[in-house]
Amino acid sequence: MKFRLHLFELEDQPWFPHVVRQGMMDVLRFMITALGIYKPVVPLLRKALAHTGQTQLVDLCSGAGGGIQQVWQELEKQAGQRFTITLTDKYPNLEAYAFLADQTNGGLRFEQQPVDATAVPPVLKGFRTVFSAFHHFRPETATAILEDAVRQNQGIGVFEGAGKRWHELLLVWFVFPWAILLFTPFIRPFTWRRLFFTYLVPLIPLGTMWDGTVSLLRLYTPAHLEKMVAAIHAPHYTWHIGRARHWSGTGVLYLVGYPS
Known part of the structure; x- marks a missing residue:
């Protein structure tokens, strides 16, 4: 698919029930981790971190932290050193973040206050990442996220857990619903609300x-x-853009940029 349609997502709507939005993000986090979706891009991220000399990352638009624990584990394993990641979001999922912080003994931290990805507070220094969220923004806002990183001279990595291929739509329509029904009881932290909105009122799988x-x-x-990168005046930045191949046959779209 070479085109882009900016239709509305339910989780972006202010009227959408928070409990259902949180349940959908929890499902996404579980499936991304179970499938190891972002493992193929860890070497790219590790090289960028080595180039910048940073061991602190700031994850923007973290949602429920989908896949970030696995990325952190793989980073430390491949690089043989300690990294810390601060989770942030405009609507922080504090329950999920506290769970991840506990699971990683503080390797994953979180900011309790809302963070705008287009104007990150200067106190949050570190290599920025955006997993599974860049598509939420229209081109002007997405470009502003990159511009803010350049303005504050921070590296940034944007990663989407799909390759924008037609067959991926079939996975969403015919595999995801059954996978959600199968895996939901094993998602942690456990909540009865998630079960209710999965099996009795199936808003989570439908959403x-x-x-x-x-x-x-x-x-x-x-x-x-x-095209976005070309519109940013950043001659001192190095950019890498492409698709990393996942074992399932899908792709992981990525953009990695850092000061040269």
Whole structure:
């Protein structure tokens, strides 16, 4: 798919029930981790961190922290050193963040106050990452996220857990619903609310199907990302853009930029 349609996602809507939004993000976190979606981009991230000499990362638009624990573990394993990641979001999922912080003995931290990805507080220094969230923003806002990183001279990595391929729509429509019904009892931290909105009133699986479809249509292709970077005046930055191949046959879209 070379085109991009910016349709509406349910989880972006202020009227959408928070408990359902949180349940959908928890499902996404579980599935991304179980499938190891972001493992292929860890070497790219590790090289960028080695180039900048940073061991502190600031994760923007963290949602429920989908896949970030696995990325942190793989980073430390591959680099043989300690890293810390601060989770942030405009609508922070504090319950999920506290769970991840406990699971990693503080390797994953979190900011309790809302953080705007287009104007990150200067006190939050570190290599910035955006996992599974860049497609939520229209081009002008997405470009502003990159510009803010350049303005504050911070590296940034943008990663989307799909390659924008037609067959990925089939996975969302015919595999995701059954996977959610199967895996939901094993998602932690456990909540009865998640069970209710999965099995009795199935808003979580239905919402995930809709948002998953819209997300694929919203994804920026490498050509789109190249155009964004070209619009930013950052001659001192090095940019890497492309698709990393996942074992499932899908791709992981990425943009990595850092000061040269």
